[in-house]
Amino acid sequence: MNANPHPRPVPTEDACRSVSAQARLTDIVVLSAGHPSRPAVEQLVRETYAQAYGARIGRFPRLMMAAFDQHGNPACAAGVRTTADGFFSEAYLDQPIERILGQRSGRHVHRARVFEITTLVSRRADLSAGFFHSLACRGALDGYDWCFFTATARLRQLLARLYPPLLVLAQADPARQADAAAWGRYYESAPAVCAADDWPFLSPGPTRTAEAAAGAAHA
Numbered sequence: 499m500n501a502n503p504h505p506r507p508v509p510t511e512d513a514c515r516s517v518s519a520q521a522r523l524t525d526i527v528v529l530s531a532g533h534p535s536r537p538a539v540e541q542l543v544r545e546t547y548a549q550a551y552g553a554r555i556g557r558f559p560r561l562m563m564a565a566f567d568q569h570g571n572p573a574c575a576a577g578v579r580t581t582a583d584g585f586f587s588e589a590y591l592d593q594p595i596e597r598i599l600g601q602r603s604g605r606h607v608h609r610a611r612v613f614e615i616t617t618l619v620s621r622r623a624d625l626s627a628g629f630f631h632s633l634a635c636r637g638a639l640d641g642y643d644w645c646f647f648t649a650t651a652r653l654r655q656l657l658a659r660l661y662p663p664l665l666v667l668a669q670a671d672p673a674r675q676a677d678a679a680a681w682g683r684y685y686e687s688a689p690a691v692c693a694a695d696d697w698p699f700l701s702p703g704p705t706r707t708a709e710a711a712a713g714a715a716h717a
Contacts (some may be wrong), residue, residue, distance in 0.1 A: 527564050542621070551684040552682030553682040555617065579616060596608065616647065626656070638697050650689050651690075
């Protein structure tokens with residue numbers, strides 16, 4: 499992403515790369531609208547949400563991130579939004595995201611140091627949490643302090659085990675989205691807006707490995 503002009507110091511150990519290696523995936527790739535792999539990544543998101551929820555995903559953010567398998571096919575994908583793009587999940591909140599995070603964490607939060615993860619999917623359920631770990635880690639390396647996202651109940655349970663504590667900020671009320679009908683049965687999966695502090699993801703630990711991701715689901 500590299501959108502933040504004031505990154506924290508980069509640590510010597512690249513925890514992002516270690517998770518990708520354990521899952522036998524490429525490092526995270528940032529895809530703008532013109533990237534040659536972008537159509538395949540968007541198709542993975544469309545197919546996954548259509549099969550799981552009968553959803554119709556018609557629009558994608560300016561940036562997406564993906565990891566690819568050994569054959570060059572997208573294995574995991576997600577949209578990424580910064581403050582310049584506008585935050586999709588902020589519609590579910592009663593206050594701006596930085597204000598809520600500041601209240602919950604007791605720290606001052608800069609809006610420019612928050613990014614959003616959207617429509618996270620993977621071809622195998624056990625890859626989802628490791629991919630999320632890599633996204634948060636990449637955000638920290640690029641100078642972001644927090645990531646937030648809307649996650650189903652199943653994914654929240656997994657991430658609570660993988661990286662406690664996860665902040666649950668609000669339930670995702672479909673009445674707050676003009677195109678809620680396009681999301682099919684998604685809202686039946688009890689989605690909620692959650693947030694995580696990016697920086698601790700750079701500290702390796704036994705529960706933060708790709709193997710700990712067994713049972714993951716897409717957001």
